Amino acid sequence: MSDVPTRDADGMIVFRPKPSEPPPPNTTGVIGWLRFNLFNGIFSTLATLIGLAALIYVFLAFYDWAFVKGVWEAQNRQECRLGKEWGTCWAGVEFWFSRFIYGRYPDAEMWRINLAALVLVLWMAPLWIPRVTAKSVIGLSAVLVFPFLAGYMFLGGERNLFMAAVVPVTMVWFVATMAHVVLCVLTGYGLGRWIIHLTGFGNRSDRAAKYPLMAAAAVAWLLVLFAIRDWTLVEVGTNRWGGLFLTTVISGIGIASALPSGIVLALGRRSKMPIIRVLCIGFIELFRSVPLITILFMATTMFPLFLPEGLVFNKLASAIVAVCLFAAAYMAETVRGGLQAIPKGQYEAAEAVGLGYWKVMGLIVLPQALKLMIPNIVGNFIGLFKDTTLVSIIGLYDLLGMVKAVSHDPQWIGLHHEPLFTAALMFFLACFAMSKYSQYLERKLGAGDRR
């Protein structure tokens, strides 16, 4: 049957190639993968075996340390040791865990930190919801408005005139943002549109439409101002702030301030005006060439001399200022790298269209430059988050400071490994998540550039 050549309608022999043989069984599938990636020659096999042995050894040692010897129920370190010889005292970490997160913040007031964190999450989450409009306003307000609300929630105490006016603004803003998001998702129209329509201004001119919005904002502000006039939170001094909470506050302020100040400094460094350029170069080079710890020491020892009499910075404020200065200088260099990578033709084309300096930068150059530098910018953020641990050297109780404090607790004296491991894990998870997200963002935003 197979010997008979196939012929078409005219009787010509049709060439019919034999079906191809399957690849040799040991070059495909799992076996093929193993052969090529793990046992490809003598050296590779040897390396695989050594690597495997090392991995198993490390894993077993860790398993033994963390789980076999782990003690989860104990009142103090002595009990940890009694049960099993040199038991790994996870009970101490459990006992101190809320201190790692909140520092020495009073137990009764911890809900304020949780609530502020929840508010921040709610405030930022709409940025990832596609149907929501006015995202730039929401994002900017999360950076510019939220800190005042959070600042009051963390500090508490009697509100002075400024805070008395600002706190209701932040509350109204948050509620309006939430209402806007819900309306956007449900109806497709934002809060502003709804207010204009419901007040009957929908068929008036656009110029008139701002009046109902302003009126609504003013009424809401007055209502809240009146409603919370007697409401105060218990004051919690910054000396009781600590743990992951303090780390987040310091690095959060540093990160939020670094990008705008870094952009300004980078533009200044590339400016054509000599005085501005020299000042920016001086600032950037000064703060980039010295270690953060010297800037922190400078902040704690020299700020009291610099400031006019009567104005006293506490340690936390000094540290935050130092971190912001440091972060700005580093971010400026990152942004400058991005600016330099934009071809000159982009500047020239934008100028040829008739855009002024700020429009060239804001609409054409910076969006491209920042997109290009996303991995480096996030790398900067991660670095800043890690560098925040240095404030423990000048005596603030950030996450690392709290971890060190465990070993001074008489109950858990000398407990080092377990708390340090816990802190390392927390830092690793946060930084690893940030770097993975930046890689995702890079792929997503770079989709247009790939072929």
Added chain:
Amino acid sequence: MAIAEKSGAVPGIGALVNDGRYRAVFYQIVVFGLVFWLIYSLVLNTQHNLETRGMTASFDFLFGTAGFAIAWTPLDYKPNDSYFFVYWVGIVNTLIISVISIILATVLGFFVGILRLSKNWLIAQIAAWYVEFLRNTPLLLQILFWYLGAFASLPRPKSSIHIFGLDWLVLNNRGFYFPYPEADNLFWLTPVALLIGLLAAFWYNRKSRIRQLSTGVYRSTLWQTLGLVIGLPVLVFVATGMPLNWEIPALKGFNYRGGTFILPSMCSVLVAMVVYHSAYAAEMVRAGIQSVSHGQTEAAYSLGLKPNWTLRLVIIPQAMRAIVPPMISLWMNIVKNSSLAIAIGFPDLVAVFMQTSLNQSGHAIEIVGMVMLFYMTVSLTISGCLNIYNSRIQLKER
């Protein structure tokens, strides 16, 4: 009308903001004025604050007696030496840990970076996770971990650990003890021989390269170079009767004497800094090697170059162009990060000068200024070298 206005000799106030010719000058004057006012008011405040505290800003205190001991220094420091000597001790200690960390971190980084590119999946994954774990935890935490976790809980001198089972490498809770060479009279001839050997090898290689360029004949200079650089000094060393005495550490009483030692805190700083920065160096090496396009390898093969020649003459020179600039900034970071040694009490510049001396003498401005001056000098020197290197290896484009 419009023309008349434009050519008018006296520009209005609006021209300061709207006319490109005056705007730049105007903005610069405003910014300069603001910065000048800021600095001026800071200086005034500082003067006032110093007066109220009954202090004066001057460097006279540098020659006063420091009066405190420093736990570790290779210099001959005594508590009754001056603050200026303390500054110098701090600089030397900082430079020692920086230089050792730089060398070891770079070597380890190259090794891990090459492992990351291994075709063996398991090895590449192990190297990748090594890098991820180390880069995503703070250096300060790692230093504390090595110190509290490993080096601070070492046994007492009586039950010291002998590394590799060798009697003369001793590790205990007082530090790491190792032999120290004591030079005799004629020892100075050996370094001189080494210098002569280096110069001669350099000259010989240069000559053979010139000959290769003019005649096309390649001759290996490996053995001649090795002979000049290693053989000559060894020969001189042996000929002068091996004038080096190794002082071996030995247990006397409760502690080890002889040889030299480094503190447990220094061991932990070194190990932590080397391991942490090696992860960064590994990433740079990997990125550098991957930045050389595969077409270069194929082109070299099609020209008939052997694989190891391809690596040496084509891949590595191009990869170095991408590796060296970030590597030098990493070295700069190592110098800066060595200041974290203060957290576990190693007496580096920040610890002895910016903490102890500052707390004792109270001269904040001078001391902060001097410490920053040192770090700025190092940074600017390194980045100056980097700029020279960059301009030399830059692609020669038309």
